[in-house]
Amino acid sequence: MKLDSKIPEGPISDKWTNYKDHLKLVAPNNRPKIDIIVVGTGLAGASAAASLGEMGYNVKAFCFQDSPRRAHSIAAQGGINAAKNYQNDGDSTFRLFYDTIKGGDYRAREANVHRLAEVSS
Incomplete structure (x- = not known):
């Protein structure tokens, strides 16, 4: 996705807020027309793929192993x-x-x- 050059620059603490405030929205009826590739099916990748799929996007998830399995995210101690x-x-x-x-x-x-x-x- 190309970032809009009209997004004002500022300190790091405001970067996400500025980006989010100037982001163009996708209409729900256009979501099935958009293909999203998720690389990695660990904790973050699998939850992102599931959430985007529930929103109506076409999601393709890829993983290094033969099938999705327990990731390092889940095995990490502490959280x-x-x-x-x-x-x-x-x-x-x-x-x-x-x-x-x-x-x-x-x-x-x-x-x-x-x-x-x-x-x-």
């Missing part, structure tokens, strides 16, 4: 944290953002990780 900011907890959106970036060896897309931290609360 994702949330920035709930309980009393004396010291959590914040920035702290979750920083810990996630650092934990991923600085390979993650910062705008996406910031959005994840933002919606976790």
Whole structure:
């Protein structure tokens, strides 16, 4: 999908909001005309494929193995944290953002990780 060049630039914390606010919508009757390819059938890929299929899109899911199976996402220990900011907890959106970036060896897309931290609360 081509990004519209009219989307205003700004700090990373506003990138997702600006993109979402300027995104063109797809009418429900046009969704069966759009093919979506999902690569990977782990936790995220399978849930994305299922959700998009329920919305009416044509979804094609591809996986490396012979068939979809238990992914590393499900086998991971600990799971994702949330920035709930309980009393004396010291959590914040920035702290979750920083810990996630650092934990991923600085390979993650910062705008996406910031959005994840933002919606976790």
